[in-house]
Amino acid sequence: MDQSAPPRGFTDDEFAHRTERCQQLMAERGMSALLVCTEPEVRYLTGFFTPFWQSPTRPWFTVVPSVGKPIAVIPSIGGPSMRATWIDDVRTWSSPRPLDDGVSLLIATLREVGGDGSVGLPMGPETHVRMPLKDLDLVREAVGGLLDATDVITSLRMVKSEAEIAKHRHICGLVSSAFEALPSILSTGMTEREAFRTFREELLRQGADDVPYLVGATGPGGIDDIIRQPSDREIDAGDLLIFDTGSTYDGYFSDFDRNFAFGHADQGAKDAYRAVWEATEAGLEAIRPGATTTDVFSAMNAVLKANGSLGNDVGRMGHGLGMQVTEWPSHTADDETELLENMVLTLEPGLVWAPGKAMVHEENLVVRADGAELLSRRAAPELPII
Amino acid sequence: MDQSAPPRGFTDDEFAHRTERCQQLMAERGMSALLVCTEPEVRYLTGFFTPFWQSPTRPWFTVVPSVGKPIAVIPSIGGPSMRATWIDDVRTWSSPRPLDDGVSLLIATLREVGGDGSVGLPMGPETHVRMPLKDLDLVREAVGGLLDATDVITSLRMVKSEAEIAKHRHICGLVSSAFEALPSILSTGMTEREAFRTFREELLRQGADDVPYLVGATGPGGIDDIIRQPSDREIDAGDLLIFDTGSTYDGYFSDFDRNFAFGHADQGAKDAYRAVWEATEAGLEAIRPGATTTDVFSAMNAVLKANGSLGNDVGRMGHGLGMQVTEWPSHTADDETELLENMVLTLEPGLVWAPGKAMVHEENLVVRADGAELLSRRAAPELPII
Numbered sequence: 171m172d173q174s175a176p177p178r179g180f181t182d183d184e185f186a187h188r189t190e191r192c193q194q195l196m197a198e199r200g201m202s203a204l205l206v207c208t209e210p211e212v213r214y215l216t217g218f219f220t221p222f223w224q225s226p227t228r229p230w231f232t233v234v235p236s237v238g239k240p241i242a243v244i245p246s247i248g249g250p251s252m253r254a255t256w257i258d259d260v261r262t263w264s265s266p267r268p269l270d271d272g273v274s275l276l277i278a279t280l281r282e283v284g285g286d287g288s289v290g291l292p293m294g295p296e297t298h299v300r301m302p303l304k305d306l307d308l309v310r311e312a313v314g315g316l317l318d319a320t321d322v323i324t325s326l327r328m329v330k331s332e333a334e335i336a337k338h339r340h341i342c343g344l345v346s347s348a349f350e351a352l353p354s355i356l357s358t359g360m361t362e363r364e365a366f367r368t369f370r371e372e373l374l375r376q377g378a379d380d381v382p383y384l385v386g387a388t389g390p391g392g393i394d395d396i397i398r399q400p401s402d403r404e405i406d407a408g409d410l411l412i413f414d415t416g417s418t419y420d421g422y423f424s425d426f427d428r429n430f431a432f433g434h435a436d437q438g439a440k441d442a443y444r445a446v447w448e449a450t451e452a453g454l455e456a457i458r459p460g461a462t463t464t465d466v467f468s469a470m471n472a473v474l475k476a477n478g479s480l481g482n483d484v485g486r487m488g489h490g491l492g493m494q495v496t497e498w499p500s501h502t503a504d505d506e507t508e509l510l511e512n513m514v515l516t517l518e519p520g521l522v523w524a525p526g527k528a529m530v531h532e533e534n535l536v537v538r539a540d541g542a543e544l545l546s547r548r549a550a551p552e553l554p555i556i
Numbered sequence: 557m558d559q560s561a562p563p564r565g566f567t568d569d570e571f572a573h574r575t576e577r578c579q580q581l582m583a584e585r586g587m588s589a590l591l592v593c594t595e596p597e598v599r600y601l602t603g604f605f606t607p608f609w610q611s612p613t614r615p616w617f618t619v620v621p622s623v624g625k626p627i628a629v630i631p632s633i634g635g636p637s638m639r640a641t642w643i644d645d646v647r648t649w650s651s652p653r654p655l656d657d658g659v660s661l662l663i664a665t666l667r668e669v670g671g672d673g674s675v676g677l678p679m680g681p682e683t684h685v686r687m688p689l690k691d692l693d694l695v696r697e698a699v700g701g702l703l704d705a706t707d708v709i710t711s712l713r714m715v716k717s718e719a720e721i722a723k724h725r726h727i728c729g730l731v732s733s734a735f736e737a738l739p740s741i742l743s744t745g746m747t748e749r750e751a752f753r754t755f756r757e758e759l760l761r762q763g764a765d766d767v768p769y770l771v772g773a774t775g776p777g778g779i780d781d782i783i784r785q786p787s788d789r790e791i792d793a794g795d796l797l798i799f800d801t802g803s804t805y806d807g808y809f810s811d812f813d814r815n816f817a818f819g820h821a822d823q824g825a826k827d828a829y830r831a832v833w834e835a836t837e838a839g840l841e842a843i844r845p846g847a848t849t850t851d852v853f854s855a856m857n858a859v860l861k862a863n864g865s866l867g868n869d870v871g872r873m874g875h876g877l878g879m880q881v882t883e884w885p886s887h888t889a890d891d892e893t894e895l896l897e898n899m900v901l902t903l904e905p906g907l908v909w910a911p912g913k914a915m916v917h918e919e920n921l922v923v924r925a926d927g928a929e930l931l932s933r934r935a936a937p938e939l940p941i942i
Binding site for chain 2 (some may be wrong): 171197218219221222224225226227228245246248250251254263267268271286291293294295296297298299300301302303304306318320367370371374375380381382383384385388394395397398399416433485486489493494496497500502
């Protein structure tokens, strides 16, 4: 076992603190209760952590009342796991039961703790409601309409605790080690699929719990699509390779990429790599509490423009990182979210240096009082050649 | 590379056939268009296949008109990948754009192909809408309300093509091999976490693309919670071990478990194992086109009752299997779904033989004209001892 691994889970104190902060935010918005039904939100408030969410069959609910611990309203299959968390009030029904899959139990719970029209539910950007729409309509009507609680959730989750940051630092370190091992385990003649498999195995060998997100591509002299799945294409001398992975430790993500060339590289590719590396430097310099995501975007964008960027289709240059591979906020031209201490962020400048040729670079960091603390080990300033 | 692996992806003919069948079902229900926005549905209709869905930031839409190919309405970051599929009409916007994240483009597309109040959207059991609720409300109003299209989707996806079945057979074979390797790679003294890591690596080594679902537990003489994550508990002589995995090949799942004992086992555990094995035999016997999921449930339940079952909290005894680890239908006392040829199903009888002691057994199969064809290699009839 890796002795440097931070402890699994969180203390009950941390969950109590999250809940109190949540209740403060609810009170400021006149909410008597908060309903959440997606994996990260339920996990954040209860500590319930299982891949069982892969199954779309059953809905899972957590209700935060105005005072006291959250209440779990869940399928009975999850009862033992939920009762092992800090939650005391676990209400279950035998699911699946299509005619009433927790709906009446949820409505009764919401009525017990929440007034008419004062129940909050996240319904804004980057959220969705993980229950059948027909059932949601029934709940919505039964509680007299729902309030948008997106900013309750973003306010809570965007700023990380030291315990959360330690998990990010650990997985980012493991992934850095796996990337650094790539030159000795990849070679021309491998197919993309073999290269993916080799990298995935190395990530697990280094100690990652899982690799939920792995994309990448190879291409002669450039890459046009950075969210691709591997093909049977053989890697050849002169190819560029990008791997971008979101790997996890104890449910917290890394999200950064690395670029390599095999044998040799065009000057265009080398210059593009250097430009996105320099853009990242500018982004790192711009990180400080009180600056905005737009300041960070502008700092990186200025470097890309000076290097002949043809624009990019990604829509942003980095984002929040946490229990999901991407979270609020986004570094865009008009996002304007104020950076706060202990936000965990990616910087992800992308440069299209010629039609169909993109170079994307990414690092992970935490915002500290005096600026950025890197979580990923900084990429080499020049395009590495394998 | 494994020479027995079936080809990746599907022919354009298969997508055309899916779309025509979809349009037939839509016509029967008076739908002018179908809107889907979840990963399996978009993939089923377009072939768009990427783990990028891990990121909750951006919504993705596919619209099926009454005639012609589906239309993709997606973030521009996915444009190159979507244009590489059989889809011709790919409409993109630069996302994330919280003030209008594809909403106006989607509404325009739906108005172009769909009449007032005649757009279908899955909103029933096991579905959810993967877009912000606020944006869904705008779309719903703009198109004059939405119709429930759950049974369009279930009718399509519950019956698999031979190309889909080949992918299931392949992954089930690989996972069977990994389970069969366990006695030689697991031993007492390992922690649960080490055992999980060892099994995950073995699944990848055998050729699985990914292991999105892996749960399991160990316990002295019995196991109380079958959806657990691993702990640092050391495996000891007399322990039972269950592993249940949903692994994938080309985006199609296996979903079955295996039980083992270390060193020795109580007679109670041995009897419980034999009972769930016999229940599975009864389930396999009950499988034929024209029978119902309730017939299958009843056949298995009779065996469990005869063996002193204290009931179980799982809510069902198996389910559909496909692009998701669980799909419609469910084997329950009142599900009553008619079995059709080429449905891919699990049988999953669970027996609580003493308080806090559960034994769950699972196999995967495809319904053929003459009965069940096993996809997993049948578990040993007696509890294997490592």
